[in-house]
Amino acid sequence: MLLKSFAVAAFAAVALTAVAHAGTSKPAREAVQQHELTQKNKALVLKAYQALFGDHDLTALDRYWAENYIQHNPTMTDGRDSVKQLLESLGVAHWPKQKVDLKRVIAEGDLVMTEVVQPKQGQSPETVIVDIFRVENGKIAEHWDVMQPVPANPTNKRPMY
Structure with a gap:
């Protein structure tokens, strides 16, 4: 009888554990999918950034x-052709290739x-640039940026990056 009671108690504990985990499997699966999407988008942006701004x-x-890429920089228009025209006007295709010096990369979901x-x-000073990209369907769909020249004689001696 004691063995039977033990078996029933053990089964109940296993069943309760399974029920408790069943309730968390969907959120856990969604968290894994979100992490995988984040890593995929991060890899895409890093590859794209190096190809365009490092390899020119x-x-x-x-x-x-994306063809209908949305640009939030107030000096540019929407669409990837706008970026291409700007870079062509700067002669970027003739610049030497370089490894992009990424100081920070932060990613979450589609950003x-x-x-x-x-x-x-x-004549242009060293400049710190922060870009934020939104990825949709495996393409960069939207962009925001902030650019700040590094002052020659800063009050605060800590580096900006």
Whole structure:
């Protein structure tokens, strides 16, 4: 009888554990899917960023940016052709290739944020750039950015990046 009571108690404990875990399996599965999507979007943005801004490959726009790309930079218009025209006017295709110096990358779901330092070029100072990209259907669909020149004589001596 004692063995039977033990078996019933053990079965009840296993059943309760299964019920408790069944209630959390969907949220756990969704968390895993969210993490996988985040990693996929982060990898896409990093690959696209290096291709366009490091390798100066303008065809990267066709591969990684959505045709109806939304631009929040007030000096540019929407669409990947606007980015292409700007970069062509700067002569970026003739610049030497370089490894993009990513200082920070933060990603969650469909949003990926990068922080890079653009080295001093000619008269333009070293500039810290923060880009935020929204990814949709495997393409960069939307973009925000903030650019700040690094001052020659800063009051605060800590680096900006």
